[in-house]
Amino acid sequence: MDVKIIHAHMTKSKEDGYVGAVHFEVEGHQQAYEMTLQSKRGKDWGYALFFLSGSGNEDQLLSVEDEIEEDDELFERLIQAGVAALPAE
DSSP: OOEEEEEEEEEEETTTEEEEEEEEEETTOSSOEEEEEEESSSSSOEEEEEESSSOOOHHHHHHHHHHHHHOHHHHHHHHHHHHHTSOOO
């Protein structure tokens, strides 16, 4: 799956830990996606996947979600994009 990251942002606070999102496109898909991310300590990540703007093809969204679950390198790449967007301390 050819994924192109188009934007990422992340914040870190003592109360919430890491909270952010990564916007990305998948080749051949009609809509771009947003993966929201959250981790208390930056190790175990929770995420949710959404269409970036409006609604789109549900089957395509589910295929991306399956790919994220199965492809550890893709999951890590998306997380690292978010972490790299952290403002300098």
